[in-house]
Amino acid sequence: MSTAVEAPPLWDITIDDAPVALSARGDLVAVAGAEGTVRVLDAAMGAEVGALELPGGALGVELSLDAGHLAAAGPMGYALWRRADGRTTVRESGAWSAAAAWANGMGVPPAERSRGSGRVAIASGRHALVLDADGAELWRTEAAPSTVTDLAWMRQGRRLAVAAYGAVRCHERHTETPVATYPYVGSHLALAVAPTGRWICSGNQDASIHIWRTRDGSELTMSGYPEKVSRLAFDETGFWLAADGSPDVTVWDFSGKGPEDTAPRALRCHKTVTALAWRPGAAGHLASGGDDGTVALWHATAGRPQQRLRPARELPVDDAAVAALAWAGPHLLVTALRDGRVRTYGVPSRTSL
Template sequence: MSVTSDTATGTGFTAAYAWTAEVDEAPVSVSAAGDLVAVAGAGGTVRVLHAAAGAPVDVFPLSEGLLHAALSPDAQHLVVAGPGGHALWRRADRRVRRALTGERSQAAAWSGTDRVAVAAGRRAVVLRPDGTHVWTTGPGAGAVTGVAWMRGGRWLAVAAYGEVRRHERHPAAPVATYPHTGSRLALALAPTGRWICSGNRDVPLRVWRTRDGDRLALSDAPEKVSRLVFDDTGRWLAADGTPHVTVWDFSGDGPAGSRPRTLLAPAAVTALAWRPGTRAHLASGGDDGTLCLWRAAAGRAGGSLRPAHRYALGAPVVALAWSGPGLLVAATREGRIAALRLPDGTRL
C-alpha cells in the first residue's frame, strides 16, 4: 500500500487530500472512529490506518472474505464480517479473535464501547469486545442483513427477509415485529428509537413508529432502496432508490403527508454518509466516480437540490466514512482510498 498527498479541485473550493492510498483489492467497507480508519477488502484483507496521515497501524486477513467493518466509538476495537463469519480486533495488542462459523455475516453495529451486535446467519449475536457472548436473538425467516441499536443500547433492531424485529436486551424472542415483503433489507433506526425504517428491491420505503407499531403512509416514497441513513439528530433520513437521493424530515409527527427534498445526483448513488453534527450536511458517492457534498436541509419540502460541491475521484465510489466533521474518507472500486480535508460546517 502506498500513501501520498495532493489536492482535489471541485466546484466551489479546493479541498486538500490529507492522504491517498492504493490497495490491491476492491474495498467493500470503510469505518472511521477516533484517530483510526479501517478498510475492508473484498478478498479478506483488513487494513487499519491512522486517520491523520494514512499510515498503517495493522493488517490482517479474514480468509472467507469481507462484507463489512465497524470500529468501536473509542477506536479501541474493530469488528469485521464476511461470508464465513466475523472477527474482533483489539488495538492494545493487535489481537484478532476469529469466529469462522460458516454463517454469513454482513452487518455489525456497536452499542457504545462495550457491546457489538453481529449478524450470524438468521440470528444476531451480541458480544463483548473480547468476544464474550452476551445474548443471541432467535432465528428469523432469512439471513440477517442489518442491525442497529437505539442510542444507549436499550434495544436492538434486526432486519431479515420479510421482517424487521425489535429485541430488548436479552430475550431471544422479539418484543415487536414489523413485516416487510422481500429480501435484502436496508435498515435505519432513529437515534432516539422513535422510528424504524426499511427498504429493499421489491417495495417502497417503509416507516414504522415504534411506540405503537403503526406504519406511516409516505407519498413519493422511493423503491429499490439499498441505503438508508439517519443524521446525528434523528431529524433527517437519506434514502437512495430513485435516480437521485430523497431526504425526509422526521421532526414533529414525522414525514407522513409531506414530501421529501430531492438531491439531484449526477449518477446512480453507491454510498451515503452524514457529516457528524447538526447541520444536515450529506456526502454521496456515485458509480461515475463523483463525490458530492450537499446542504441536505436547504430549500423547502418537495424541492430539488444540486450539490454544494462535487469532485471526480476517477472510479466508482464504494464506501464513505467521516472521521470527525473535517475529514471525509472515500474508497473507490479500483482500490483508491482518499481522505479529503473539508471546510468547517459553517462554510460548506
C-alpha cells in the first residue's frame, strides 16, 4: 500500500516562467522555462548561483558532469554558461535545438579534458554539433533527413547516437558520416542508451519503443502503447528501462538476453505520466510525476513481470502538473511544477523510500 507523506520540502522557490526541464549535477540544479528563463541553483539551499535567458524559449537544459558548465537548447538556438565567471554564450542559429548532452570525461581526449568539462553535443536542426566547453565547434554530423530530436553519448563519450526520422545514426569523434545506422521508419521522440552500450532504444510517435542490440543490429519493437512514447530512461545498471506512453509507467527488464518475449512491470499512479527519474545507484528506485501534480516513489524492479505495482511513497498532491524531476545525488529529489514552483525533498536512505 502506498503512503502519502506530508514531509515539507527542504526548499521551495518560484521562477517567473513555466519549467520544461531540469538537470542536476554535483552541487547544482538547473531549471529551464518555456519562455527561455534558465536558473542555476544551489542544490542544498535553492539559492541562485547563475542565470541566463535563451531567446525564443527553452526545450532542454544539461549541466556538465563536473557542474562547471551548462548547455540550454531551444526552438531558436542554444546557450552555454560557465560557472567560474558566469560567462554566457548565446547562439541564435534559428535551428530547432531540442537536446544537449555532455560527454563522459573518460572518453574526452586529454587536450579537451585539460580545458575542463570537455565536449557537449547539441541538436541543431538536422545536425548534431559537438562543441568544446567554451562553445567552439569541434565537428558536426552530416545533415539527417529531418530534425534531430534527441542524442546520447556512448562508449564513455567516444561515440554519439543521434535520433532523427527513420533511424538512429552513430558517429565516432570527428566523423561526419555515421559509422553505424539503426533504421526504423518512424519519428523518434526520445532516445535512451544503456550505460553498458549494449542497447539503443527509441520512444516513438507511433506509440512504440524500438530496440536495437548494438552488437549485431538485431531489433525488437514493443508496440501497443495507447499514447506516444516520449520519455525513456535506463537506470545506472542498464538492466531496467522505464517508459511512459500510457497511464502506467512500464519498466522493462534488459538483463540476460533482454526483454524479448517478456512483459513489463506496470506502475500506476498518474492519469498521465509527465516525468521520470531513476535514483542514482542500483536499488531500482524510480520517481515519477503526473499531470495531476502527484510525485510517486517506486521500488520499480520489485515483483514479477505483468505485475502492477503500487507506489512505495507519494509526495503531497499539488494543484499544478509536474513538469520535470531530477535527483541531485541519491538523497535529494528536485521537482518542477508547471506553475513555476521548484522544490527539493530529502530522501534519506539509499535502500528504502
